[in-house]
Amino acid sequence: MRDTKAYRHGYWRSLEHRAMSHDQEADSWKEFAPGADTRPASSLSRRNFLGASAILAGATATTGCIRKPKEQILPFVERPEDMIPGKPLYYASAFEEGGTVIGVLVESQDGRPTKIEGNPRHSGSQGAASTFAQASVLELYDPDRTRAPLEGEEVRDWTTTRDAVSTLVEGYAAKQGKGLALVVRQMLSPTQRYQLQQLRQRMPQARVFVDDPTMPAASTSWSAVPERARFTRWPRPSGCSPPTRTSWAPRPTTSA
Amino acid sequence: MPAIFPRWTNNIPIAIGLLAPLAGAGAIFAVWYWFSPKYTDVGYRPEQPVPYSHKLHAGDMGIDCRYCHNTVERAAHAAIPPTSTCMNCHEQVKTDSLRLKKVRESYQSKKPGEPGDPIEWVRVHQLPDYAYFNHSAHVGAGVGCASCHGRVDKMVVVEMAQPLSMGWCLDCHRDPEPNLRPLDQVTNMDWNVQTESYDPKRDPKRKRQVDPPLHCSGCHR
Numbered sequence: 001m002r003d004t005k006a007y008r009h010g011y012w013r014s015l016e017h018r019a020m021s022h023d024q025e026a027d028s029w030k031e032f033a034p035g036a037d038t039r040p041a042s043s044l045s046r047r048n049f050l051g052a053s054a055i056l057a058g059a060t061a062t063t064g065c066i067r068k069p070k071e072q073i074l075p076f077v078e079r080p081e082d083m084i085p086g087k088p089l090y091y092a093s094a095f096e097e098g099g100t101v102i103g104v105l106v107e108s109q110d111g112r113p114t115k116i117e118g119n120p121r122h123s124g125s126q127g128a129a130s131t132f133a134q135a136s137v138l139e140l141y142d143p144d145r146t147r148a149p150l151e152g153e154e155v156r157d158w159t160t161t162r163d164a165v166s167t168l169v170e171g172y173a174a175k176q177g178k179g180l181a182l183v184v185r186q187m188l189s190p191t192q193r194y195q196l197q198q199l200r201q202r203m204p205q206a207r208v209f210v211d212d213p214t215m216p217a218a219s220t221s222w223s224a225v226p227e228r229a230r231f232t233r234w235p236r237p238s239g240c241s242p243p244t245r246t247s248w249a250p251r252p253t254t255s256a
Numbered sequence: 257m258p259a260i261f262p263r264w265t266n267n268i269p270i271a272i273g274l275l276a277p278l279a280g281a282g283a284i285f286a287v288w289y290w291f292s293p294k295y296t297d298v299g300y301r302p303e304q305p306v307p308y309s310h311k312l313h314a315g316d317m318g319i320d321c322r323y324c325h326n327t328v329e330r331a332a333h334a335a336i337p338p339t340s341t342c343m344n345c346h347e348q349v350k351t352d353s354l355r356l357k358k359v360r361e362s363y364q365s366k367k368p369g370e371p372g373d374p375i376e377w378v379r380v381h382q383l384p385d386y387a388y389f390n391h392s393a394h395v396g397a398g399v400g401c402a403s404c405h406g407r408v409d410k411m412v413v414v415e416m417a418q419p420l421s422m423g424w425c426l427d428c429h430r431d432p433e434p435n436l437r438p439l440d441q442v443t444n445m446d447w448n449v450q451t452e453s454y455d456p457k458r459d460p461k462r463k464r465q466v467d468p469p470l471h472c473s474g475c476h477r
Contacts, residue, residue, distance in 0.1 A: 068384075073336045076371070077338055077363060077371035079335075086332050087331045
């Protein structure tokens with residue numbers, strides 16, 4: 001008695017299948033399921049199949065003498081100044097890394113940043129850029145990045161998102177920022193620091209941590225420090241003025 | 257014993273011998289003629305969304321090609337002009353023409369701070385993606401617009417004047433001199449390369465002699 005389980009895939013896949021397919025009456029093994037060697041009834045007869053192949057081959061051959069597909073050209077309504085379609089534009093910019101700034105050139109193709117390389121005319125970088133600076137092009141433009149705000153897996157529109165975030169912020173502001181913690185990269189931008197200062201004034205209970213592996217302190221004396229201890233308390237605000245360089249600097253001796 | 261085949265079947269080999277070469281020659285002719293870009297591409301004249309007449313603008317009024325196709329000297333593409341180029345004049349001229357309706361609609365902003373929708377022109381000259389072509393190199397070498405695009409100043413609707421096939425490109429790359437003209441006559445449609453006597457080798461304005469590539473990777477990069 002042959003076991004139909006042996007033919008679940010249409011043929012043997014293991015020695016167990018082979019053992020199951022033993023036909024005791026014929027005293028032999030049958031590799032294929034019963035009926036596998038008979039031609040299935042089909043609407044496509046051999047004659048029709050050959051006819052269809054001939055038509056397909058003929059159609060493929062004749063496409064050679066049909067004109068290329070119709071293509072549209074959509075020019076700008078107003079072309080940005082200095083832009084030549086098909087030619088990249090280069091913007092001089094700066095990339096912040098490890099407490100210093102690298103002068104870079106950002107290549108832009110049709111308005112999309114595609115490459116970041118050092119600015120040869122910048123005295124600091126002299127045409128070179130670090131791996132971090134080169135990879136930062138994906139912070140500017142990344143086709144794989146989500147185009148809409150997500151809540152879990154659900155797509156939300158921008159108005160809903162803004163409302164939700166402002167509700168969240170208002171909630172923390174009412175509690176003086178208690179329970180709110182920000183993890184930020186090292187920032188040299190006076191504007192960003194001023195904004196952070198304003199946030200700290202509004203929510204004095206909020207805590208700000210700096211975590212930046214590119215900081216020189218992090219790469220030298222902190223390397224032996226456990227991951228959690230690398231976070232450093234942002235210094236308490238001492239007034240409305242932006243923090244000075246010294247007050248901003250991390251305190252590497254927290255636990256080491 | 258009666259014959260299995262009738263007598264006329266003796267003519268079949270002769271008929272095959274006569275007809276087979278004809279059929280073969282016919283097939284070769286059909287591919288050579290009907291598959292050629294000279295047949296499939298020359299005269300291709302798609303309908304454009306705006307009935308812009310090159311004859312009126314470039315011919316009768318004598319606007320230089322580069323007023324609209326202004327990237328031709330600097331880039332690989334001779335870009336189709338933005339709508340704003342049309343509106344440079346048409347904000348003052350023919351402001352209520354029905355033919356310009358789509359141009360005005362395109363120029364009109366749908367949202368504040370954003371430009372309108374571009375005009376969907378139909379591409380006329382279309383090279384395959386595996387062929388590289390650079391307008392600025394050809395214009396810089398003194399190949400006239402008319403050499404490849406024909407007398408655009410006489411076309412009401414633009415059509416393809418040349419096959420733009422590989423053989424056609426190579427004809428000129430092998431012997432470019434008959435198609436060269438003084439560098440300041442590139443956009444001049446009336447300058448006739450056949451009748452004017454011009455020797456690019458004796459032109460003091462040329463910085464270097466023209467040496468077009470003939471190797472495969474010159475165009476198939």
